[in-house]
Amino acid sequence: MKNKYNYSLISGICITGFIVLMTIIGNFWTPYDPNELNVTLKSTAPGMDHLMGTDNLGRDIFSRVMAGTGTTLYIALCTVFVGGFFGTIIGALTGYFGGWIDEIVMRINDIILSFPSILLALIFVSILGSGQFNIILSLGILFIPSFARIVRSEIIRLKNLDFIESAKVMGAGHLRIIFVHMMPNIVVSMLTTAAIGFNNAILAEASMSYLGIGVQPPDASLGRMISQSQAYLFNAPWFAIFPGIVIILTILGFNLMSEGLRRESM
């Protein structure tokens, strides 16, 4: 029973679009300076002046949310690029050529993948120190195995298909076969994996910021806002709720979009 409209895709695009729009605008303009303290206004409830209220130091939550989301999205995007780029190369080469290098790399991959990423990220960060760059580095490296695994299994699947053998007979070289013949067939799986990785990165970054091991102040970060808000939960719940909802919407939007895309390609 197929619906006429791809509801997942549509709602996904709407939600994600809204979040992305908010972030882009936030880059150039926010209602208030996210870091501006205004002690007299501390912990005011959401209203016309401050759409999402203010936090315990009188900062406008909406502005901070706009800035914080930007940080989160940026980190997630970079993670996906780093992991995707290296993961593709590793996965494609090991899958195509096989051999003992493939076995070793896959073994390492499996080990990394059997650990929950947050754990490894924490350890990385404890070694390298916190800060945006290190987080991107850690999460990016941790994303490589999942990407490599997917790309590798697709390459292996394609390797034995007749059209690839045919290409070999007709004289195409290895690199040409991998990148010109095989890649276009893998794009969909890669995008799906990228979407999953994107979401995991958002969750990881938010969790790490919550734990205090993420981006450092005074940069706004959704996770840390929620962490700071806990003490004021009873009096000023909006302090915690809005950043949380934004995180949920971001992840949800992306999930819906990637599911919608998958349905389209079937």
Added chain:
Amino acid sequence: MEKELLEVKNLTVSFFDHQAPEKVLDQVSFVVNHGEIVGIVGESGSGKSMTSLSIMGLLSSHASISSGEILWEGTDLLSLKPEELRKLKGNEMSMIFQEPMTSLNPVIKIGSQVGEVLKIHTTMPGEMIKSKVLEALREVGLRDVNTLYDQYPHQLSGGMRQRVMIAMAMLNETKLLIADEPTTALDVTVQSQILDLLKKVHQQRQTSILFISHDLNVIKEICQKVIVMYEGKIVEAGEVMQVFNSPKHAYTRRLMTSLPKVTKEIITKTPILYIKDLNIFYTESNGRIGSKRHKKHIVKDLSLEVYEGEILGIVGESGSGKSTLAKTVVGLHSDYSGEIKIIKEKPSMVFQDPYSSLNPAKKVGWILEEPLKNGGIKDKSERRRLVEEMLSKVGLEFSLRNRYPRELSGGQRQRISIGCALINHNRFIIADEAVSALDVTIQSQILNLLVRLHSEYELTMMFISHDLNIVRSLCHRVIVMYEGEIVEELDGKPKHAYTQMLFDSMLH
């Protein structure tokens, strides 16, 4: 007792996807009497499988019966409640399918699966069920039934699994056995064994069989009456010999068309490929570090010469090594010892499966241009011209160059594969089961194309197939392979025992 067991009356079934409903069966009507073997023959899209699924109530949720009746001993099955219909399934009417591997549950033991029909339909105690199952397994010619009882499907061969399916289908008092392409996925020699088994079942139990196949020879072998279907409709029906010998409908006539024959004269005997003492190995790796790698000896001490301008047929079943031989000659496989001397040019290849031989992500035009690009032709318009030329040579319109493979039929795709093999002015082609995956009428089209191209461009061809009929009529010389060795070069009557067995299984 009424003579009629099953009467299908004006059955119309439509298929619903997201687009408009499509009729897959249109006013289908026929009768199966008690103790009769009726065949339904047709190609893909004819509706023959749909008919059998409708009778058994196994249609998917996408398909629905718009009108008609299915009378079982007088009662309309379509008017029955699901519970009532279920009492018949696996009991008085049962079905066996084409792929015995996937048709059996991989995680349940054989004995348990087979016995399930008794469990569902009778109140027999477990011990009695087990003994009945063992007996049935013996009846269908299986040995070591006690061990078999506790085994899993993947531990059995294809032929054994199909026997298990038959045992399972006949365990109760089955009046009608529907067999949907039961031998298509099996080797030729196993095929005839299964057909013999079905004949035995029919004789002993007087069970009616509705036998569905695309293979005319099989239908001729086992059926008394035959129904010919085309695009959801019955185009002809009657006694088998009558329909086969004097077909009335144009389509039936097309089905019965004889295969193309080649004039058997070759002028020169210039070798274009010289193989001596070839041994080909295949290493299976287990995927684990340090595990033992099995080295299989696929082709043993093979010597062969291919002469310019001939069509050389290589016939054998799966496991004979014919495909591995082809792949090695063409350069796809390098683990071999012995001599392969290519005298004029390297051969190009046409593969079996039209659905995987073209890159699904690329347009037809791009696919045809690839060999040209690799051959060094840098001028785009020159390539375009060659592609246009080739498309017409293989009988396709130029507009197809902008389509994706998934938009084309199996026959069209094979034409493109042939085009790719010839576009660089190659004169030596290896066709590895190039028509085996196609419908019968399309098969003869493609074979005719190959014959035409062969004479027009003075090609040399190695034609590999398991189908002895095609090979004998198409090829100048025929070589028979069995378990990696050349068993005989066919010259009139078969001399070797294996070739004789192939002949006997060929059924005509």
Added chain:
Amino acid sequence: MKYMIKKILILIMTLLVISILTFVAFSILPGDAAMTKLGIQATPEKVEVMREELGLNKPVIIRYMDWLKGAIKGDFGGSYQYSNTSVASLISERMSATLLLAVISFVFIFISSIPLGLISAKYSGKWLDTVISQLMQITMAIPSFFLGIILTYIFGLVLKWFQPGRFISPAEDFVAAVKYLILPALAVALPKIAMVVKFLRNSILIETGKDYVRTAYSKGNNENSVLYRHVLKNALIPVITFAGMIIAEILAGSIVVEQVFSIPGLGRLLIMAISSRDYPVVQAMVTYITLIVIIVNFMVDMLYQLVDPRVKTV
């Protein structure tokens, strides 16, 4: 047998390799242990003495071997942050809380995802499935810590059924500890439940489209017998491998959730150790976590071999 032994050997090697890697990584770092102990005011001479005491001047390999020798006996050295406290004691104090939390989370996941997955697949396409799937979709998007906070808000502050911050150790009062841990376990479990339900549903639907299901129907089975007698076992097989991953995720989830609910468990210990650069603790925690992950994977692998007859074991 040979297969199992080989596997175990590989696992032990993995454990060793990881512990070596982390050890070496920590020793390269700036941020001297001696300085941490003595404080920033310490004079360079005092730092040198402390370094000698702590054995920080020995080559890395020797230091690792010393550590390894101790580790095998269960002695992971002394904490940098809490002087006079052994790492081992810190860990054993907090283990029970985390363990209990993990077990309760796992129970939640197990008892709810299988029925939900089954129902969702059985009524696939109908409103019940749509409702369940949408709910799962949303739940998956909620980070555990935020879920914890919302639960605290609703059940703690609004309904007042729950008092945040009042954790009682299971040694003192087992029942009260379990009661306290219900909400945290929910925070950990709910997103995982969503994942498993989705996975199981897909697995069942995939199996339902296979040929052997058609055969089962042709034998006269009704929908329920096909689902329970034929499909379920096949569908659960891939879920087993997924389950291994879930257990690892529960560990990760508890790290964050312990922070939310102020539970004195291993997760909180790890965070504190990381922020204060208490490397012996981090090193020991890494070793433990690796051990757990390895054991879980091993068990999942064995279970898989047992359940799927197509997989060949020795």
